[in-house]
Amino acid sequence: MAISRFLTALVFFLGATTVTVSGFNVTTRAFDEGYSHLFGEGNLVRSPDGRTVRLVLNRYSGAGFISSDLYYHGFFSASIKLPSDYTAGIVVAFYTSNGDIFPKTHDELDFEFLGSVRGERWRIQTNVYGNGSTNRGREERYILPFDPTKDAHRYSILWTATHIIFYIDNTPIREVARSDAMGGDFPSKPMSLYATIWDGSTWATSGGKYKVKYKYAPFIAEFSDLVLHGCRVDPIQQVPSTEHCMEANDELMAADFAIMTPRKRAAMRRFRERYMTYSVCYDTLRYSDTLPDCNIIPSEQGRFSESGHTKSPPRRRRSRRQNRMPSAADTMSQPIV
């Protein structure tokens, strides 16, 4: 018995590593301890220690992986390094979904990274769908305050019964609180975590104007510090009993990444004031009635035109020449699943 306990401890030690990454107290996993290859034969490459995964896009295929389990609420996180140079038309996505189980009423939470022509920056988009609300996209777009191709940065999605928070490193960049008015649009069924790279030539860069150029392939997105934290659910038992997840959900709600301190809220506001370039909440052409989860901030609203895009480029610290603004004509994406 002592030996088996020792072995269990050893396995635990080898597998899961509790580390403080970007200020969060989370346990990272090796790829084989929570994820499976989804598509792109040969285009998913693991590091020898199994803790870093490269997803490759070449002229034959993109690639993707999926969590081996479904989660009923959770914290999903990875450090991601994006491909550099000419990456127009490329989409890297890190998201949760249950579209393969509930094709008509699926839920989805997205981080989408949209490639760029050389010299311009990747843009990032978040989105929320619930119960098949595919005709009510909730896009927000941002530019990044750093070069996401130079170093890996941590991108995280927190999904609890009461709220959703998207993080970049330690900074919360978007919060969606559940409300009765939002109804089924708030994700409410178990989801899997996905990571993919694919050719989005038809829409990803300036509304499809710039396509993927395969002479620059392969394009590689690198994922590490993988975190899956939440209530694991049997895929067969698609709608879990709430008791089964009660303890895990309480733990999730009490974790540092689930608690919005005044300091974190201030950091979120600063990020959004500086880097948000589109918000569905200010797009009155698209939604004449503001979506119920929108928190209209008058001081922020002034920056946006009725199309939901910023009127003028956000203030910059670096030279203007290096950082031309994305086109306001960019089209919105479809749900990934």
Ligand SMILES: *[C@@H]1O[C@H](CO)[C@@H](O)[C@H](O)[C@H]1NC(C)=O
């Ligand atoms: C980190 O989390 C673990 C378990 O989830 C807990 O035992 C430990 O006390 C936490 N450490 C800190 C510094 O909060």
Ligand SMILES: *[C@@H]1O[C@H](CO)[C@@H](O)[C@H](O)[C@H]1NC(C)=O
């Ligand atoms: C989800 O959508 C289905 C089908 O449209 C509907 O019957 C159901 O009431 C919705 N659930 C919620 C929670 O809104």
